[in-house]
Amino acid sequence: MSSKTKVVLGGVALGLIALWLIPGWILTLVVLGVIAVPVAAYLLLDPSQRRRVRAQGRKRLGA
Incomplete structure (x- = not known):
């Protein structure tokens, strides 16, 4: 498994844990x-x- 795949899977796992632990309005923020x-950051760039x-x-x- 590549390191990029591990990072993506870790992000998904953290997201699911956050959905379970954090109240709705804080998660929305x-x-x-x-x-x-x-x-x-993109809007702050020059043309x-x-x-x-x-x-x-x-x-x-x-x-």
């Missing part, structure tokens, strides 16, 4: 934070940096 941080990020993503898709 955590999920929103996990989504909002990368979006905010040229955004182009480079998009080009990198397209390059990986074609590989």
